Amino acid sequence: MLYYFIDFLQQYFDIPGSGLFKYISFRSAMAFIFSLSFALLVGKKIIRFLQRQQIGEEIRNLGLEGQMQKKGTPTMGGIIILASILLPVLLFADLANIYIIIMILATVWLGIVGFADDYIKVFKKNKEGLSGRFKILGQVSLGLFVGLTMWLSPSIVVREPAPKTKAPTQVETVVASEYNGAEPVKVLKSEKTTKTTIPFFKNNEFDYSMLNPFKGEWSDIITWLIFVVVVILIITAVSNGANLTDGLDGLATGVSAVMATTLGVFAYLSGNVIYAEYLNIMYIPQSGELVVFMSAFIGAAVGFLWYNSYPAQVFMGDTGSLTIGGIIAVFAIVVRKELLIPILCGIFLVENLSVVIQVSYFKYTKKKYGEGRRIFLMSPLHHHYQKKGYPEPKIVTRFWIVAILLAVITVVTLKIR
DSSP: OHHHHHHHHHHHHOOTTGGGGGOHHHHHHHHHHHHHHHHHHHHHHHHHHHHHTTOBOOOOOOSOTTOGGGTTOBOOTHHHHHHHHHHHHHHHSOTTOHHHHHHHHHHHHHHHHHHHHHHHHHTSOOTTOSOHHHHHHHHHHHHHHHHHHHHHOTTOOBBOBOOSSSSOOOEEEOOGGGTTTOOOOEEEOOBOOOEEEOTTSTTOEEEGGGGOOOOSTTHHHHHHHHHHHHHHHHHHHHHHHHHHHTTSTTHHHHHHHHHHHHHHHHHHHHTOHHHHHHHTOOBOTTGGGHHHHHHHHHHHHHHHHHHHSSSOSOOOHHHHHHHHHHHHHHHHHHTTOGGGHHHHTHHHHHHHHHHHHHHHHHHHHHHHHSSOOOSSSSSSHHHHHHHTTOOHHHHHHHHHHHHHHHHHHHHHTTTOO
């Protein structure tokens, strides 16, 4: 909203300095500062409100060191994250941008699903929370929305750098306003495509049409349906992965901030025609605006970490964990980097796999030997290390270090082919 107000003032009153709002870099910085400040200043008041309402975490005794001391710590702190993201985005982002619209709706939708789960746990005193099938339904419906929007919206297109060849190629010149006045660059015509970035391959691209065995009149539709199914699976997996990772003070918050920073870099590079051509990656018109959104997300995560670091004054609950996982998944999909998720979101992936492996092996051994056996001392994986006697802050810090390493590897894949 402030974006349009400043634009109005510039057009009609030519106020000095108002032109700064045309720059994504400036608005991203403002979004980060506002988000971080809001989380720090308002977060404390929200925590006190949660304490007065006695919205505390119910803790099951699992035999983990320091676990019972967390009983009664306010939960549903994800409200702080959601507010700290949405307010600066509404102020500083271009709300007509299709990618910003997708991210706002994704944030609100999963926030509602997570809030419903926390509400049932806290106020209805039902430890199971929202039924698993309703959680999955919420994630699937979001996946449908994102996939179908990317399919049907005429605003979501991709342009690729023109090949360096003497053969005639149909190209268009990108106008200067799309990249802040640099020299025009020749790129291919805008294309509605299911292409995405794939690491370690020479051409650095994968087209979902390769998964389609059918040819003919319905081939394009089937390809897009395959894409929609993949989107649903990714959003569900990453959202649940973030939910499982949220088991130690500051763990999910810290690794999410690292992942978000990496995705923000990808959005900036993909949304800038000069950098896209230099790196020989897809240029995605309008996607640069996503940097404003991700800056707000990073500010919200860092601000929340102020209160969520060990020993936590507040837990994010499913209101936060489901939402941050969904945001990371949707963001990666819209900037065509979803196939990098196994590397970038390696922490979420391993946490997910540790639960799947533990449960599967337990059921298998119980059926075969009459007694269930375990591979890990406890799952998700971070609890395994707790059982081994590692202090909670050490586990969290080391997971952060691994997340940073994976983020660097993810960025490097742009050049390693």
